Amino acid sequence: MRVVAVAGAKGGVGKTAAAVNLAVIASAAGYRTLLWDLDPQGAATHCYRARAKVKGGASRLLGGKRDLQTYVRSTDHLRLDLLPADPSFRVVDTILSARRWPDRVIRKLLRSLDGSYDVVVLDCAPGLGVVTESILAASDVVVAPIIPAPLAVRSLDQLDEFVAEHRSGVPVVAFLSMLDERKVLHRQVLTQVRGDRRFALAAVPVSSAVERMGMEQVPAVVASPRNLAATAYRRLWAEVEERLGLERPAVTVVDLDIPEDGSPEVVDDAVAPGDEGAPRAEVP
């Protein structure tokens, strides 16, 4: 079982959007997948049409007296389960700080699921606190969305330092999130990160297909599989899969309507990274 944490210090950068889409891509590729929504806001839970409620709340769940599997719910998607959020996750740092070995809690809980899942995706709340330490200790890779702004790119250094301090050796896969290539600054940041090996080649463009997820409660890669953001999430998953050294399971994959030749069809306003031929309006 491999654990993918979608995490970072900054809020509102696309962590949940990535977690929701990567999880369904993994399940469609044949991996038995669990998405654990660790954010009290419960945005990922909402995208999967579930109620953000866990019986007994965070203290009972983290207490570990009950098997983690008892909190798991199925989703509308084959091979994809959900561990929903709960508003009480707001005090998770306090609960963990009171434990003798806070950094071991999440890892120990996840161990009880070993054998049931191939991939676990953790949608983390923003911040680098005690809970992130515990998540790191359980994770095989950290996926970090970075919005194309100079300060945001520096927040990756912060995450790298945090990882080096608490769990050195865990790979961090950063990617540009909400990229709008009509903007000069975004293009400059894109050029800058192209030479930075910490960044995935996949960059997720700004797209209304992703925005609509909150309303339609369907992952963008399912609702709009040919959208450029959906294509970017699939490429990102391929890079994460490679970093994890995963081998595709020999099962029937779910067709997410992925174009055979890999050439995406633009069906909404998503802006293609590196789409040099497209007419471009300058947006400051």
Ligand SMILES: Nc1ncnc2c1ncn2[C@@H]1O[C@H](COP(=O)(O)OP(=O)(O)OP(=O)(O)O)[C@@H](O)[C@H]1O
């Ligand atoms: N590629 C995208 N294109 C357009 N909008 C996006 C994209 N990715 C995310 N968003 C929007 O940006 C907002 C923040 O995204 P998201 O909730 O995924 O961020 P987050 O990092 O999980 O936030 P938080 O730190 O609050 O948990 C949401 O309204 C989402 O719909």
Ligand SMILES: [Mg+2]
């Ligand atoms: Mg989120």
